[in-house]
Amino acid sequence: MGRVFPLFFLFLLPALAQNALAPLKDHPLRKQAEAYLLAAQKGLEAQASPLALNIQGNYARFGYTCTPEALCQNLPEDGKALTLALVLNPFPFGDGADALERARIALRRAELAYRKTLTALQAQAVAAHGRYQEALLGVRIAEKGVELAQLALEAAKKRQANPQELREAELSLREAENRLEEARQGLALAQKAAEELVDLKAPLPEIPLPQGKTPLSLEEARLSLAEARIGEGAALRNLLPTLQGSLNLYPSGNETFSLSLTSRDLKPTLAYTRQDPARQPTVIPNAGQYETKEELRLSLSLTLSPGLFAAYEAAQAQAKAAQEALRAAEEQAALEKDALEHNLKTAQAALALAEARYAAAQKALEEARARQALGLESLLGVKRAELNLLQAEFARLQAQNNHRNALMELYRFYGEILKEVVQ
Numbered sequence: 001m002g003r004v005f006p007l008f009f010l011f012l013l014p015a016l017a018q019n020a021l022a023p024l025k026d027h028p029l030r031k032q033a034e035a036y037l038l039a040a041q042k043g044l045e046a047q048a049s050p051l052a053l054n055i056q057g058n059y060a061r062f063g064y065t066c067t068p069e070a071l072c073q074n075l076p077e078d079g080k081a082l083t084l085a086l087v088l089n090p091f092p093f094g095d096g097a098d099a100l101e102r103a104r105i106a107l108r109r110a111e112l113a114y115r116k117t118l119t120a121l122q123a124q125a126v127a128a129h130g131r132y133q134e135a136l137l138g139v140r141i142a143e144k145g146v147e148l149a150q151l152a153l154e155a156a157k158k159r160q161a162n163p164q165e166l167r168e169a170e171l172s173l174r175e176a177e178n179r180l181e182e183a184r185q186g187l188a189l190a191q192k193a194a195e196e197l198v199d200l201k202a203p204l205p206e207i208p209l210p211q212g213k214t215p216l217s218l219e220e221a222r223l224s225l226a227e228a229r230i231g232e233g234a235a236l237r238n239l240l241p242t243l244q245g246s247l248n249l250y251p252s253g254n255e256t257f258s259l260s261l262t263s264r265d266l267k268p269t270l271a272y273t274r275q276d277p278a279r280q281p282t283v284i285p286n287a288g289q290y291e292t293k294e295e296l297r298l299s300l301s302l303t304l305s306p307g308l309f310a311a312y313e314a315a316q317a318q319a320k321a322a323q324e325a326l327r328a329a330e331e332q333a334a335l336e337k338d339a340l341e342h343n344l345k346t347a348q349a350a351l352a353l354a355e356a357r358y359a360a361a362q363k364a365l366e367e368a369r370a371r372q373a374l375g376l377e378s379l380l381g382v383k384r385a386e387l388n389l390l391q392a393e394f395a396r397l398q399a400q401n402n403h404r405n406a407l408m409e410l411y412r413f414y415g416e417i418l419k420e421v422v423q
Helices: 004-016 022-026 028-047 069-074 094-158 163-194 216-237 306-373 379-414
Strands: 051-061 078-088 242-252 255-262 269-276 282-284 288-290 294-301
Touching (some): 216 379
């Protein structure tokens, strides 16, 4: 039983392996984009709410001048009223539909901004990881250069080379040591630059080709066109007459029930008002008095102004500009797609060539070691072959990073997020 848990833990280790892109989950720019996205979602919920309740209280204090003065004793000193209103939103129409659609567009823009932020961060993380790996290998190459320069200096001393050759060998060693120091400084800088973006101890995940649906620039241009068309429709409605209707019921002098509706948004409003003091009957001199029990009002308003026509023409022009911007974005996206795909193919070809050169360098090192075993190759020659192999490995690593970076540019172009970043 004592061996079961360690074995189980070993099988569990791959599942618990740290994702190299895990630090992006806590990056401030991601948190900011998530906050904006949440705000847009709540904004849409607010616009889509089916009802709203409004409570209003009023208080008034009166002062009178009466003739005769005794009349003032029977008048109220103050007035109070409380109104409860329920605004219903059964379906989007007119101004309400515009507000709802603008909230949807705002949410979509926040989603695009979120995707743009994460694709930029993941591209930076992949590039930073690649630069760090290059810096690590650069230190190894510099160390091998120092080792080779030391062997060359020792060989020159053993064969009792002339002073000029000794000086050149010593200078070569100093240059190699300087390159090693620079490589170590570059490694420290690369590590610092990558700390908040990527886990340098974990390998990068496999990066497949993006699905390649709709470029981000096209989606943004389409949203701009949709928003411009909403503005055009709103400007047209400003030229049309507005019909308002209301029905008031007065069951008592203290109470009022009302229903109101406007053609701008077709949102019915139900209201109840309680007031004190009560409404007094209307007195007709020498005839009597009456009380109003119900009241129906209809009003039609129309505003004609050169400014409204100019605003409508401006909205039409903005919609036309957005349409042309969409056409330009489509053409630009097609060109950018071709360029990015060409860069990816070029990077793939360069990677295949670097792999071939690395394999050739491995073969050359094996041959050099075989010749050394037969006494046909010096230690210095083997070290040169080892340095050549490291340089070929560095070139291969650069080609791999260039290929990954070209892939990540396509991810940014389409706004696609790696699953390791989403999780």
